[in-house]
Amino acid sequence: MPPAGMAGDMAMMAGFGRIENRCPMPITIVAVHSSAFADASLHETRIVSGMSQMRPVPELRIAPDDAAVLKPGGLHLMLMQPGAPLKPGSRIAIEFELKDGGKLLGEFELRKPAE
Numbered sequence: 001m002p003p004a005g006m007a008g009d010m011a012m013m014a015g016f017g018r019i020e021n022r023c024p025m026p027i028t029i030v031a032v033h034s035s036a037f038a039d040a041s042l043h044e045t046r047i048v049s050g051m052s053q054m055r056p057v058p059e060l061r062i063a064p065d066d067a068a069v070l071k072p073g074g075l076h077l078m079l080m081q082p083g084a085p086l087k088p089g090s091r092i093a094i095e096f097e098l099k100d101g102g103k104l105l106g107e108f109e110l111r112k113p114a115e
């Protein structure tokens, strides 16, 4: 997985990046884990009646040779309650749990929120 970024304050962070599926089979992400956070999940931001709302994404399917793009205003990782203070530049391992029981590992770099 290519380098990706995170942004947010200390209690809650959002993760952005690209998840590529280079397998000949579709993959479905059903859960997200990180030892650095008490809670991690996939979220989607949508505009509903002019208001930006986030909702959990229980399953994210990625077709063969396709990629899911996590970006501000769209899909993102929601990371809650870091177990220890995190500084910009910290590397954070994220584990994606797949429907077939497999796992994908990704590494994210902590960045300051874009101004």
Ligand SMILES: [Cu+2]
Residues within 6 Å of the ligand: 014, 043, 044, 054, 076, 077, 078
């Ligand atoms: Cu969110």
